[in-house]
Amino acid sequence: MPVGSFSYFSLWRVAFSLRLVRNIQNLALVGFMGTGKSAVGRLAAESLRFEFVDTDELIETECGMSIEEIFEKQGEAVFRQLEREAVIKLGQRQKTVIAAGGGLIIDPANLASLKTHALVICLWATPEIIWERVQHQTHRPLLRTDDPLGKIRELFAVRDPLYRQADVLIQTGLRSPREVAQQVLHQFQLAQQ
Numbered sequence: 001m002p003v004g005s006f007s008y009f010s011l012w013r014v015a016f017s018l019r020l021v022r023n024i025q026n027l028a029l030v031g032f033m034g035t036g037k038s039a040v041g042r043l044a045a046e047s048l049r050f051e052f053v054d055t056d057e058l059i060e061t062e063c064g065m066s067i068e069e070i071f072e073k074q075g076e077a078v079f080r081q082l083e084r085e086a087v088i089k090l091g092q093r094q095k096t097v098i099a100a101g102g103g104l105i106i107d108p109a110n111l112a113s114l115k116t117h118a119l120v121i122c123l124w125a126t127p128e129i130i131w132e133r134v135q136h137q138t139h140r141p142l143l144r145t146d147d148p149l150g151k152i153r154e155l156f157a158v159r160d161p162l163y164r165q166a167d168v169l170i171q172t173g174l175r176s177p178r179e180v181a182q183q184v185l186h187q188f189q190l191a192q193q
């Protein structure tokens with residue numbers, strides 16, 4: 001419903017970006033595969049004395065299947081639906097550090113939902129650094145192709161603008177998980193002030 005050239009939706013977006021409708025109780029880490037969300041998340045949770053949850057682990061526990069099995073037997077679309085359901089349930093949590101699966105932000109509703117209760121921090125790295133980190137790991141179904149670096153570049157090109165909608169973006173390139181965790185904690189403290 002427009003108010004002059006301004007819609008209620010725009011007003012809501014302004015209120016949202018000013019954090020007027022946010023209740024930041026949690027910390028959510030988003031970012032591409034291999035950017036260190038779980039390692040950094042565990043360190044941050046330890047320092048904050050928060051619980052740590054990883055959306056992939058939540059889904060695996062709920063389904064009694066590994067992510068690889070879900071992709072293989074039910075397909076990516078079912079996995080994405082399970083991710084959406086996991087994100088909705090996270091809204092009930094407090095004092096939790098959440099490590100989000102790398103593709104969770106594909107659905108903008110997931111990011112919007114996380115932002116209502118969490119400070120959302122994106123851990124960022126270039127496709128080449130990501131490849132260096134993940135090339136010896138075998139558990140990611142999307143990278144089981146003849147050209148995994150090409151696949152990383154392709155996914156990255158689509159997802160990068162979405163990762164950039166996080167509240168904060170932290171470069172992880174040459175930093176250890178401990179250094180990145182320090183930055184994450186600093187940003188979380190600022191957001192609480």
Ligand code: S3P
Pocket residue numbers: 031032033034037056067100101102103104139140141142
């Ligand atoms: C995915 C990332 C994985 C996992 C699944 C799909 C993606 O999580 O959710 O393999 O689409 O980027 P990590 O980012 O923890 O590796």
